[in-house]
Amino acid sequence: MxxxxxxxxxxxxxxxxxxxxxxxxxxxxxxxxxxxxxxxxxxxxxxxxxxxxxxxxxxxxxxxxxxxxxxxxxxxxxxxxxxxxxxxxxxxxxxxxxxxxxxxxxxxxxxxxxxxxxxxxxxxxxxxxxxxxxxxxxxxxTKRIPRLPRPISFETTPTTISKPYQVRFFDIDPNRHVNNAHYFDWLLDTLPAEFLLTHDLKHVDVRYENEVKYGHTVIAEVNILPTDESQLVTTSHRIRLGDEKCCEVTIQWETI
Amino acid sequence: MxxxxxxxxxxxxxxxxxxxxxxxxxxxxxxxxxxxxxxxxxxxxxxxxxxxxxxxxxxxxxxxxxxxxxxxxxxxxxxxxxxxxxxxxxxxxxxxxxxxxxxxxxxxxxxxxxxxxxxxxxxxxxxxxxxxxxxxxxxxxTKRIPRLPRPISFETTPTTISKPYQVRFFDIDPNRHVNNAHYFDWLLDTLPAEFLLTHDLKHVDVRYENEVKYGHTVIAEVNILPTDESQLVTTSHRIRLGDEKCCEVTIQWETI
Structure with a gap:
């Protein structure tokens, strides 16, 4: 086959x-x-x-x-x-x-x-x-479509970093929806610049749950997970609108 | 000559x-x-x-x-x-x-x-x-460089619309500065969607005064100026960081 x-x-x-x-x-x-x-x-x-x-x-x-x-x-x-x-x-x-x-x-x-x-x-x-x-x-x-990995279920902790992002007019693309690639700018911008400058992104799992719309203010949250391996770091992300989950994301990084 | x-x-x-x-x-x-x-x-x-x-x-x-x-x-x-x-x-x-x-x-x-x-x-x-x-x-x-039009001096009024924008990691380009084209997304996003959907942009005068940096939260402000002509509208914009003016912009629009 x-x-x-x-x-x-x-x-x-x-x-x-x-x-x-x-x-x-x-x-x-x-x-x-x-x-x-x-x-x-x-x-x-x-x-x-x-x-x-x-x-x-x-x-x-x-x-x-x-x-x-x-x-x-x-x-x-x-x-x-x-x-x-x-x-x-x-x-x-x-x-x-x-x-x-x-x-x-x-x-x-x-x-x-x-x-x-x-x-x-x-x-x-x-x-x-x-x-x-x-x-x-x-x-x-086909009957069976491959299952993609589910991101880690996000959990708020005392060290969770979060930032608000207001959806802008120019986040909407000619398809009349918020271009969901913009979610990644919000998700990654919550990480400290120092982290982004010293890590290479290797793998991302994303699951979208609810659409965000123009004018909404969403909260992007991130946990930098503890790791045993010095070269690999995992971050767990969520975007939410109030109590509603908009998407969950897990990212694997390599230190540069 | x-x-x-x-x-x-x-x-x-x-x-x-x-x-x-x-x-x-x-x-x-x-x-x-x-x-x-x-x-x-x-x-x-x-x-x-x-x-x-x-x-x-x-x-x-x-x-x-x-x-x-x-x-x-x-x-x-x-x-x-x-x-x-x-x-x-x-x-x-x-x-x-x-x-x-x-x-x-x-x-x-x-x-x-x-x-x-x-x-x-x-x-x-x-x-x-x-x-x-x-x-x-x-x-x-040459001795003389053409003078470009100076934007209208911005004045806060009771109808001034303003929105805060935090400078993001991805606003910085490979030249290590905030890509100043992003100012335009902030400036225009302060206008109501209804305005942006019903007007064509015809002319823009921009004057940059002070650099904005990663992590700054700037305020974008706009006045839609009164007009006698039904087809033409002028908007006056400013971006400021606290009391410091970052740029001033005047835009002329035509109603669609």
Missing amino acids: AALGAQAKVFTEEHRLTYYECDRTGRATLSTLINIAILGSQDQSDDLGLTTDFVQQHGVGWVVTQYSINVTRMPHLDEVVTIAVRGSAYNPYFAFREFWIRDGAGNELAYITSIWVTMSQTTRRIVKIDPVLVAPYASEA | AALGAQAKVFTEEHRLTYYECDRTGRATLSTLINIAILGSQDQSDDLGLTTDFVQQHGVGWVVTQYSINVTRMPHLDEVVTIAVRGSAYNPYFAFREFWIRDGAGNELAYITSIWVTMSQTTRRIVKIDPVLVAPYASEA
């Missing part, structure tokens, strides 16, 4: 990392990594006639519920990377999409898996995936 | 506007417009050997003090624009740089003039421009 999604169409494009997509160390930010991955998937969708308009005509919109992001090396300033994406597989309710970011020599810099659902525009509830919305990707119809 | 800077080298490059560089109406944001203009000037500088390292080896950094931005039409989502830039002229203390953003047919979408100074890395004071830092641009040495 072939690997899941082996027959799905792969779309690729190049992208050069600009200075405004990188942090002060010259590494691409996590939000940039997700932004360019999604750019690739939107371009594939447009290319196959699965435009946002077409999807909306079917009364739904695609919503991501989970990411699992593996980073071998963050792309750096001025590097030209290749984004590859495929809509690998789907079952009645969940679609599984994979992304690869590679350097000029074809080495993998990042590999991202993700789970998507279609949400009704009228009821805002998850609805069955209409096969016409995935067939052009040559997505594999 | 030729127009000022007519002999200066012009550098051009193309840029496609991605979804994460556009607002919910599909127009490029003002911060994107400045980001891509500066991208063009950095690429020209690198191309001519005037890299950030080279400039720093001379003990200084370039700092923008004013922009005057004329917008015929904001670029839109997925549009490929051409950025053109030249270091037009300089006198002992000020450099004058121009930018053009054009559509695929060569029509002008935006024209930006700007004034730059070199600041000592040790004293943080403005120093005389070292001619080796501008000669490769074929910049015209």
Whole structure:
């Protein structure tokens, strides 16, 4: 049996990392990594006639519920990377999409898996995936979609760091939703600069639970978990709106 | 006599506007417009050997003090624009740089003039421009640099709208300074969404006075000025850090 999604169409494009997509160390930010991955998937969708308009005509919109992001090396300033994406597989309710970011020599810099659902525009509830919305990707119809790792359940402690973030007008993208890559800027900004400057991000597990909206003030929280290994650190994050959990995230880091 | 800077080298490059560089109406944001203009000037500088390292080896950094931005039409989502830039002229203390953003047919979408100074890395004071830092641009040495319009002096009124913004880790770019295009996201976000959705930005005058730094919480303030003309609206903006003025901005808008 072939690997899941082996027959799905792969779309690729190049992208050069600009200075405004990188942090002060010259590494691409996590939000940039997700932004360019999604750019690739939107371009594939447009290319196959699965435009946002077409999807909306079917009364739904695609919503991501989970990411699992593996980073071998963050792309750096001025590097030209290749984004590859495929809509690998789907079952009645969940679609599984994979992304690869590679350097000029074809080495993998990042590999991202993700789970998507279609949400009704009228009821805002998850609805069955209409096969016409995935067939052009040559997505594999399957019973079982891979389960992505669940982030650590966040627990407030006396050392939890938290910061408020008000959702801004420019956090909303042309799809009329808060660009959820911006969550990563909030999540990581809660960490001390000293931490961000001395650690490389290696792995991220994200689970989105509730949408945030323009004007909301959310609270981003982080725990830097104790570790036995001197080279590896895990951070546990949550974004909440009042008592409502918006997303939970676990990140693994390597000390530089 | 030729127009000022007519002999200066012009550098051009193309840029496609991605979804994460556009607002919910599909127009490029003002911060994107400045980001891509500066991208063009950095690429020209690198191309001519005037890299950030080279400039720093001379003990200084370039700092923008004013922009005057004329917008015929904001670029839109997925549009490929051409950025053109030249270091037009300089006198002992000020450099004058121009930018053009054009559509695929060569029509002008935006024209930006700007004034730059070199600041000592040790004293943080403005120093005389070292001619080796501008000669490769074929910049015209002149006595008189054009004066850019001064923004309206901001005055707090009972209807002033203000919002606090905390400077984030990811607001700092690889040049180790707060990317001052981010000021525009703060400045415009203070306006009601209803205003932003019903007005096209036509002209912006910006004057930077004091640098903001990571961790600072600045206050962005705006007055929507009364007008006799139904189609034109002027807004007056300020960013301050406590009592210290960081920048002042005037924007002219057309109702859609």
